[in-house]
Amino acid sequence: MTRIVYIVDDDSSMREALARLLGTMGLRAEAFKTPQEFLHAKRSDAPSCLVLDVRLPGLSGLDLQRELANTDPPIQIVFITAHGDIPMTVQALKAGAVDFLTKPFRDQQLLDAVRQAINRDRAARRQWADLAELRRRYESLTQREREVMPLVVIGC
Amino acid sequence: MRIVFGLAVALTLVSARAEPLPRTILLLDEDTPIYPWFRQMSEAFYATIKTETANPPFVFIENLGIDAYATDDYFNILRSHFREKYRNKAIGVIVSNASRYLPYTLRLRDELWPGTPVVLAGIQERRAARLSLPSNVTGFTFRHQLQDIVATADALIPGLKRVVLAGSRIQRGGWRQDFLDDLPDVRARFEVIDLTDLSLAELRQRLTELPGDSAVVYVGFSTDVTGERFLPAEASQIVAEAANRPTFVDSETFIGAGSIGGLVISPGGIGRVAARFALRILDGENASDIPITNREEILRPVFDWRQLQRWGISENRLPVGSEVRFRSPTAWEQYRWEIILISAVLVLQSLLIGGLFYEHRRRRQAEVEASRRMAELAHMNRSAAIGEMSASIAHEIKQPLAAIVTNADAGLRLLAKDAPDVEEATRALKSIVGSGYRASQVVETIRAMLKKEIANRTLVDINDAIREVLTLVHIELDEHEVLTKATLKEGLPRVMADPVQLQQVIFNLVRNAIEAMSSTAAGVRILQLRSESTETGECIVAIEDSGPGIEPEALKRIFEPFFTSKSKGMGMGLSICRSIVEAHGGRLSAASAKPRGAIFEISLPLPQERP
Numbered sequence: 001m002t003r004i005v006y007i008v009d010d011d012s013s014m015r016e017a018l019a020r021l022l023g024t025m026g027l028r029a030e031a032f033k034t035p036q037e038f039l040h041a042k043r044s045d046a047p048s049c050l051v052l053d054v055r056l057p058g059l060s061g062l063d064l065q066r067e068l069a070n071t072d073p074p075i076q077i078v079f080i081t082a083h084g085d086i087p088m089t090v091q092a093l094k095a096g097a098v099d100f101l102t103k104p105f106r107d108q109q110l111l112d113a114v115r116q117a118i119n120r121d122r123a124a125r126r127q128w129a130d131l132a133e134l135r136r137r138y139e140s141l142t143q144r145e146r147e148v149m150p151l152v153v154i155g156c
Numbered sequence: 157m158r159i160v161f162g163l164a165v166a167l168t169l170v171s172a173r174a175e176p177l178p179r180t181i182l183l184l185d186e187d188t189p190i191y192p193w194f195r196q197m198s199e200a201f202y203a204t205i206k207t208e209t210a211n212p213p214f215v216f217i218e219n220l221g222i223d224a225y226a227t228d229d230y231f232n233i234l235r236s237h238f239r240e241k242y243r244n245k246a247i248g249v250i251v252s253n254a255s256r257y258l259p260y261t262l263r264l265r266d267e268l269w270p271g272t273p274v275v276l277a278g279i280q281e282r283r284a285a286r287l288s289l290p291s292n293v294t295g296f297t298f299r300h301q302l303q304d305i306v307a308t309a310d311a312l313i314p315g316l317k318r319v320v321l322a323g324s325r326i327q328r329g330g331w332r333q334d335f336l337d338d339l340p341d342v343r344a345r346f347e348v349i350d351l352t353d354l355s356l357a358e359l360r361q362r363l364t365e366l367p368g369d370s371a372v373v374y375v376g377f378s379t380d381v382t383g384e385r386f387l388p389a390e391a392s393q394i395v396a397e398a399a400n401r402p403t404f405v406d407s408e409t410f411i412g413a414g415s416i417g418g419l420v421i422s423p424g425g426i427g428r429v430a431a432r433f434a435l436r437i438l439d440g441e442n443a444s445d446i447p448i449t450n451r452e453e454i455l456r457p458v459f460d461w462r463q464l465q466r467w468g469i470s471e472n473r474l475p476v477g478s479e480v481r482f483r484s485p486t487a488w489e490q491y492r493w494e495i496i497l498i499s500a501v502l503v504l505q506s507l508l509i510g511g512l513f514y515e516h517r518r519r520r521q522a523e524v525e526a527s528r529r530m531a532e533l534a535h536m537n538r539s540a541a542i543g544e545m546s547a548s549i550a551h552e553i554k555q556p557l558a559a560i561v562t563n564a565d566a567g568l569r570l571l572a573k574d575a576p577d578v579e580e581a582t583r584a585l586k587s588i589v590g591s592g593y594r595a596s597q598v599v600e601t602i603r604a605m606l607k608k609e610i611a612n613r614t615l616v617d618i619n620d621a622i623r624e625v626l627t628l629v630h631i632e633l634d635e636h637e638v639l640t641k642a643t644l645k646e647g648l649p650r651v652m653a654d655p656v657q658l659q660q661v662i663f664n665l666v667r668n669a670i671e672a673m674s675s676t677a678a679g680v681r682i683l684q685l686r687s688e689s690t691e692t693g694e695c696i697v698a699i700e701d702s703g704p705g706i707e708p709e710a711l712k713r714i715f716e717p718f719f720t721s722k723s724k725g726m727g728m729g730l731s732i733c734r735s736i737v738e739a740h741g742g743r744l745s746a747a748s749a750k751p752r753g754a755i756f757e758i759s760l761p762l763p764q765e766r767p
Contacts (some may be wrong), residue, residue, distance in 0.1 A: 017587060021562050103557070110562075
């Protein structure tokens with residue numbers, strides 16, 4: 001399955017360069033200029049991650065991270081910034097970011113981070129899918145079957 | 157003759173006598189009214205008559221002048237004179253102080269006013285004892301002894317050994333005749349120096365040479381050996397002033413004329429007692445029934461405060477009940493209000509001065525504080541501005557750099573593929589070129605931004621700018637114990653500049669200098685500021701420190717952005733300074749100073765003089 005990397009960066013040349021670099025790795029890049037554009041876009045079910053610039057017009061990268069925390073499964077984020085400081089980094093990582101890269105960064109740094117993020121996403125998706133299947137099966141049970149099931153589980 | 161006072165005679169009498177006495181008094185004085193003795197006596201007599209009865213009798217006064225004219229002829233003349241004078245005037249009581257000439261007085265009474273009661277006003281005790289008095293005569297006595305005077309002197313003068321008698325010769329029949337009897341007793345205890353048989357000139361001379369353990373007793377001076385006459389009261393002054401030792405006197409009339417005083421006979425006291433005797437008789441008492449008694453109140457210890465001061469005699473030594481006269485009021489007594497006023501003014505003035513000093517101090521502290529805060533603020537502004545600016549410069553430049561790096565990485569990967577994607581790699585490289593230009597544009601924009609700030613150009617007095625900076629940093633200079641030497645050339649033409657930016661440059665350089673000298677020993681931290689103009693039409697401002705100087709390697713790079721030798725700092729200060737100076741068309745250069753330290757020189761073009 002095609003892996004997708006979403007990019008949110010207000011700098012067009014940076015978006016273009018990132019997409020190009022990620023493309024060389026067989027990753028599909030979808031770039032957005034603003035967080036709003038990203039939020040409104042329809043996302044694929046394919047394993048994916050988000051490369052997110054911190055300093056953005058309007059909603060900042062960290063704000064967007066907070067917005068996305070409630071999606072299910074939560075999207076994995078790799079932060080990039082031209083001017084990062086320690087509090088900013090700590091905040092991002094605590095909120096579940098995969099990595100925090102300072103511009104300019106080496107291609108390998110980005111690729112490692114993106115790969116890690118996609119792997120995490122894939123695992124999360126699998127877990128989520130399993131859970132969904134279980135939920136589907138459970139829902140297929142009749143009322144009576146649902147009453148019996150807990151007893152079966154505990155081995156009565 | 158003189159009549160002092162008259163009042164209607166009242167005839168209401170409460171008396172055992174069949175026929176009440178006429179309410180008149182004849183006061184006979186043996187001498188002339190010129191003597192203070194008579195004045196004091198008669199005034200006290202008259203005052204007592206007036207105040208001690210509701211019905212004061214009429215008083216006739218006669219000064220007999222016997223001392224000068226004691227002859228039978230004189231008596232006859234006097235008698236006929238009085239007979240005529242008092243022909244129609246009844247006399248109730250005769251008061252006489254003619255103690256020495258008592259027979260003379262009594263004879264007058266017997267011949268002119270037979271049977272009229274007589275009051276003898278003040279007779280010396282011992283003289284009275286020798287008298288045999290006719291009927292209807294009463295009176296009172298007082299004690300008058302040389303021993304008493306000497307005892308007073310002895311009490312006042314510690315270690316008294318000699319008593320000097322100064323005055324006329326003491327004669328039998330004279331007022332002080334009994335002193336002759338007292339002398340042996342005095343001689344038994346003291347050495348007596350008798351100066352009573354001299355001319356006034358000799359007496360005065362002798363009085364100046366008295367030994368230190370002596371005291372003078374003035375015994376009256378009316379006639380000296382040459383026959384010259386004196387008023388005893390006046391002579392007492394001559395004696396007291398001439399004497400090199402304190403002079404003691406025996407009469408109140410001598411007080412206040414240079415003598416120290418002593419146990420004195422008070423004529424006023426005699427006058428008062430005599431008046432009371434006369435009133436008693438007029439009120440009906442029989443003169444013969446009133447015994448002659450001694451009256452102690454006539455003898456009083458009276459002293460002259462000025463003389464006590466002169467001879468250094470403490471008032472503690474004075475006899476109990478002494479009266480001290482002529483006490484000069486203390487400065488406080490004399491000038492109380494003036495002193496209070498002046499003190500109040502002084503206190504107010506002091507308070508005012510104190511207040512002003514306090515205010516001055518507070519103001520100075522406030523100024524120092526304000527100045528310190530201003531310097532802090534200036535520093536903070538500068539730091540904040542530089543910090544913010546550097547952050548945005550970094551962001552603006554890193555953004556295209558990141559795109560360049562990422563594109564380059566992507567390009568490398570595209571070309572490294574088994575089937576290199578040249579087309580896409582070309583696009584990446586084109587993008588890199590674009591980003592490179594962009595980065596360059598960012599730098600250009602920053603430069604333009606800096607240039608744009610130099611719009612506020614006016615003609616600036618460079619020396620004023622330097623002085624203002626020094627005012628701004630003087631606290632810091634003091635704190636770091638930096639000695640500042642400013643050699644500012646007066647009359648420099650003004651330069652066209654943005655005053656704030658120019659000051660910012662000087663401020664920066666001065667602060668750098670202070671920081672550079674932080675490792676220098678406290679005594680040799682010297683900041684030198686110099687302004688001058690060159691022949692090439694430039695204005696130079698040099699800022700020199702005595703710090704460790706600049707390494708030759710560092711000197712080359714010192715104006716580069718982000719180059720810094722400090723642990724703190726962005727390394728932007730000098731680069732900004734240089735760009736500001738250059739924007740003004742000038743130069744900023746750095747060099748090592750001799751023997752140590754660094755020197756920064758700002759040179760600014762002077763405006764061309766227009767013809």
